[in-house]
Amino acid sequence: MAEARPRRESQINTSAGHVFDTLRAVASAAAPIGGTEVARAVGVPVSTAHRALVTLEETGFISRSEGGPKFRLGLGAFELVAALTARYAIRDAAQDCLRTLAAATGETCSLVIRLGWYAVCIDGHEGWQAVHRPLRIGERAPLHRTAAGRVLLAGHDAETVRAYARSAQAGSLSSVEVRKLRSELAEAAELGHAVEENAAADGAGGVATIAFAVRGPDGVAVAAIAVSGPAGQFRPAEDERRAEWAELVRPLEAEVAAGPARFADPFGHLPPDTIVLSQVGGTA
Amino acid sequence: MSSAELAPGAAAPGAGDEVPARPDPAGNKATARVLAVVAAFADGSPSLGVSELARRLGMTKSMVHRALATLLDEGYVVRDASGSRYQLGYRVLEFAGATGSAPELPELCAPYMREMYEITGETVTLAVRRGPVAVTVHGIEGRGPIARRVPIGRVVPLHVSAAARVILGHLDDAEVEEYLRDRVLEKVTPTTLGAADEVWEDVRTTRQQGYAFGLYDHAPSAFGVAFPVLDRVGRPYGSVTVSGPRDRLTPERLAGYLPALIAVADRLNRHSRLFRAPGKENGG
Numbered sequence: 407m408a409e410a411r412p413r414r415e416s417q418i419n420t421s422a423g424h425v426f427d428t429l430r431a432v433a434s435a436a437a438p439i440g441g442t443e444v445a446r447a448v449g450v451p452v453s454t455a456h457r458a459l460v461t462l463e464e465t466g467f468i469s470r471s472e473g474g475p476k477f478r479l480g481l482g483a484f485e486l487v488a489a490l491t492a493r494y495a496i497r498d499a500a501q502d503c504l505r506t507l508a509a510a511t512g513e514t515c516s517l518v519i520r521l522g523w524y525a526v527c528i529d530g531h532e533g534w535q536a537v538h539r540p541l542r543i544g545e546r547a548p549l550h551r552t553a554a555g556r557v558l559l560a561g562h563d564a565e566t567v568r569a570y571a572r573s574a575q576a577g578s579l580s581s582v583e584v585r586k587l588r589s590e591l592a593e594a595a596e597l598g599h600a601v602e603e604n605a606a607a608d609g610a611g612g613v614a615t616i617a618f619a620v621r622g623p624d625g626v627a628v629a630a631i632a633v634s635g636p637a638g639q640f641r642p643a644e645d646e647r648r649a650e651w652a653e654l655v656r657p658l659e660a661e662v663a664a665g666p667a668r669f670a671d672p673f674g675h676l677p678p679d680t681i682v683l684s685q686v687g688g689t690a
Numbered sequence: 691m692s693s694a695e696l697a698p699g700a701a702a703p704g705a706g707d708e709v710p711a712r713p714d715p716a717g718n719k720a721t722a723r724v725l726a727v728v729a730a731f732a733d734g735s736p737s738l739g740v741s742e743l744a745r746r747l748g749m750t751k752s753m754v755h756r757a758l759a760t761l762l763d764e765g766y767v768v769r770d771a772s773g774s775r776y777q778l779g780y781r782v783l784e785f786a787g788a789t790g791s792a793p794e795l796p797e798l799c800a801p802y803m804r805e806m807y808e809i810t811g812e813t814v815t816l817a818v819r820r821g822p823v824a825v826t827v828h829g830i831e832g833r834g835p836i837a838r839r840v841p842i843g844r845v846v847p848l849h850v851s852a853a854a855r856v857i858l859g860h861l862d863d864a865e866v867e868e869y870l871r872d873r874v875l876e877k878v879t880p881t882t883l884g885a886a887d888e889v890w891e892d893v894r895t896t897r898q899q900g901y902a903f904g905l906y907d908h909a910p911s912a913f914g915v916a917f918p919v920l921d922r923v924g925r926p927y928g929s930v931t932v933s934g935p936r937d938r939l940t941p942e943r944l945a946g947y948l949p950a951l952i953a954v955a956d957r958l959n960r961h962s963r964l965f966r967a968p969g970k971e972n973g974g
Contacts, residue, residue: 419720419721419724419756419757419760421718421720421721422720422721422724422725422757422760422764423760423764425721425724425725426764426766429785430784430785433784433785433786434784457718460718461718461721461722461725462725464722465722465725465726465729466729467725467729467785469797478797479785481798481961482725482729482732483785484785484964484965485729485732485964486728486729486731486732486778486782486785487782487783487785487786488732488964488965489731489732489733489734489778489782490778490780490782490783492734493736493777493778501923521780521783522780526783529966531966542786543786544783544784544785544786545786546783672736672777673768673780674771675770675771676768681765681780682765683780683781683783683784684784
């Protein structure tokens with residue numbers, strides 16, 4: 407849920423802080439949410455939550471669900487997320503790749519980029535399977551936690567991997583965890599892909615993922631294409647069409663090779679340790 | 691979204707989830723400015739400077755500086771690589787919804803459908819594509835003693851009715867071909883398109899106009915015009931149709947409304963094009 411950050415005094419508008427906490431509470435709620443629940447989630451008086459909701463509604467960031475007292479995200483919030491993902495040139499370049507791979511596998515294909523020490527889904531295409539892994543744009547997790555994240559970290563030098571392992575975002579990995587990660591990264595670098603099958607958490611079945619690297623000329627992945635589906639139905643580890651799927655990613659890699667500067671990380675100038683995001687999901 | 695001023699909210703004290711609560715004009719204005727500044731980045735500008743923001747939003751530079759201080763502190767805006775300009779911050783990702791990445795289509799279309807209703811007083815409906823058919827999912831019934839009914843749940847093949855034909859016209863050639871392959875073109879009325887070359891001709895007309903007129907090809911007593919609702923890559927999510935009784939909504943009368951309706955449809959599409967239509971190619 408909405409994590410309160412320590413705020414500096416002086417110029418910082420605390421009322422705006424409540425508004426953003428409120429917006430994040432609305433975004434992370436599974437269903438439309440009202441003032442009382444927002445107050446509880448954010449830790450402010452109900453009157454403060456109401457004021458924040460009114461301000462957000464009037465500026466289009468949230469909208470009333472069916473005209474009632476509860477709110478959901480509005481177009482203003484979606485516009486900002488769309489504007490952010492549009493900063494990544496790979497998003498538009500990957501459209502054909504996502505569509506053909508979704509058609510070939512029948513499963514959900516996500517476009518995942520590295521943002522600081524996180525792997526973030528910025529776009530995707532759902533397949534044709536009746537039971538599937540829903541696409542979740544904005545879903546993010548520390549790099550080592552997902553197949554896509556490991557593919558994104560794999561081409562980096564040992565120094566970067568060490569810095570990642572020490573970071574708060576990674577959760578300061580133990581030496582055992584670091585050793586395991588190194589061998590996973592070596593494998594991902596060699597194969598150009600990584601596979602993960604998560605055990606079921608709730609009896610509904612786990613998620614299986616294969617993530618393909620979209621590598622730049624320097625060998626570092628500018629993005630990963632993750633194909634995910636229900637573990638019983640999708641078995642990437644043993645599916646022999648893996649090599650065919652990898653071929654579907656090659657044209658995108660060729661496009662990146664033709665003009666790598668265009669695909670530069672829009673947040674590449676920020677030290678990754680300074681990029682902190684609340685986490686959502688993490689099976690892609 | 692760009693408005694820095696807020697309309698005063700109702701002064702009733704909040705009880706339970708009953709929003710609005712008593713506004714706090716000074717705090718609200720400053721907060722609304724913070725939201726207006728971050729919303730300015732939704733236009734896709736890679737970076738913006740203080741003077742540009744001030745000019746565009748009608749604020750003083752010091753107001754913009756104060757709003758930016760809050761946004762920088764929260765990570766919703768960051769300095770760009772040059773250090774002197776600002777770009778949308780990574781934390782905007784936290785506004786991506788927990789339950790999906792785009793607003794529900796009816797919610798996205800509702801305000802524009804309302805405008806079309808206010809322009810014409812006629813029935814406005816929303817249809818979505820599901821594989822080879824279009825389904826009516828939402829609508830506003832026209833005023834007056836006689837109105838076109840809102841046929842929620844109505845399913846029609848893609849070559850029947852303006853609402854469906856405008857969707858067919860916005861698919862690519864291979865998809866139109868696939869639709870026509872082995873299909874018996876069922877005649878619902880005497881004017882329903884009954885041959886493949888008639889369908890192709892209609893597809894070309896739709897593509898050229900950007901919208902489709904009624905042909906009395908589904909409900910012979912109604913006439914209207916249908917606009918596509920397209921996604922970021924130009925694929926149709928569905929269509930919005932204005933229709934009414936044929937002796938009231940005559941071609942001449944509709945021609946009079948058309949420029950205003952086209953303007954609304956253009957704005958609707960600017961919004962819908964921020965997102966990706968659900969990827970279930972075969973209709974989920």
